[in-house]
Amino acid sequence: MDETTALHSLADALGVARSFEDGLRRPVTVEPETLVAVCAALGANLDDVAGAPEALRAHRAALDAPDVPIAPVHIAWNGTLRPVRCRTLDGFEGRIELETGGMMRLDAFIGTLRSPRRLPFGYHTLVVESGRRRWTSTVVSAPLQAWRRPGHPRSWGVGTHLAALRSRRSRCVGDLSDLERMCRWIGDLGGDVVTVLPLLPTFNDPPAECSPYAPVSRLFWSELMLDLGDDLALDEPVEALDVTAAADEVRRALADRPAPDPDALDDELRRYAAFRG
Known part of the structure; x- marks a missing residue:
């Protein structure tokens, strides 16, 4: 082979x-x-x-192997679970423990387990028992085709990383005004959805890796995405996306602005602001 x-x-x-x-x-x-x-x-x-x-x-x-009678993962497309082969087992029985808390018994037939009906979509657990031994396997029940609301036309949209959504007026990263313009443009073209990566604050200075999936906090939005206004617009467009430079831009832009009344901030926001400098 x-x-x-x-x-x-x-x-x-x-x-x-x-x-x-x-x-x-x-x-x-x-x-x-x-x-x-x-x-x-x-x-x-x-x-x-x-x-x-x-x-x-x-x-x-x-x-x-005799100690692994079933595969670790099974896929049930459109809820149809193919017969599950139970290797080297005698006198076994099985069931599906549904993620919603229910349970479905499986039929044993010539070394296999078979589902009597379709599974609901979701992540379920297959349990196989033989005597005092017990094995489990993950069952993923998923549709072959994405759901569409009955009677509605097919919808469409775009996905983007906001930091890379830069325009002529952008700084080192795209900002919320760029996102607004993008949303309006997609809407004008007939689209109805725009998705972005998480807009959470990130570690922006080396050696940390800037990633929205490893945020500083999940309670606040990223200050990098702020539109700093026309007064702080750049004379020349920036050629490369630069998160570290964008963080410096935000610090400089906010340095001359009056600080908010500490009494108007809750303790969590005050500690976060101090941490971010």
Whole structure:
């Protein structure tokens, strides 16, 4: 078996789609590098395509091991759970513990467990028991097609990183005024949604990595996104996005402004302001 075939077999075994249809109904084949990354994220010992044959052998060996009778994850597309093979087990029974708190018994049939009906969408737990032994597996029940409100036309929009949404009037990062203009533009074109990464305050100075997913606080918005006004507009557009420079711009812009009355601030906001300098 060549490396590409092994990678495809591994992806199939892990429930990873190797192709899909995009929003324009064009068929898309997933690149091998993407399959490698997704399979590795699901637990395969895999760094590149060349390692696919060995990773596939290891995956199959793990599934055939007597102490691991079921796969760790099962996908139920449109709620349909395929028969779950229970290897090396005799006298077993199974059930699905639903994320809503309910439970569904599974039918045992010739070494497999089968669901008597469709599962509700969500993340559930498959429980298999044989004697005093017990194993669990995650069941992901998901739709093949995104939900659309009945009677409404297909909606569309865009996703963007606000810091990179820079215009001619922007500073070192895009700001809330840029976002407002973007929203109005998308609305004028018929779109109805604009999504951005979390607008939470970040660590902006080296050596910390600026990331909205590792914020300083989840209670306040990022001051980097403030529109500092025309008085502080740059004479020349900035060529590169620079978060550290943007943080310095905000500090300079706020330095000459009167501080708010401390009595008007709650303790949490006061401590946060002191921390941010």
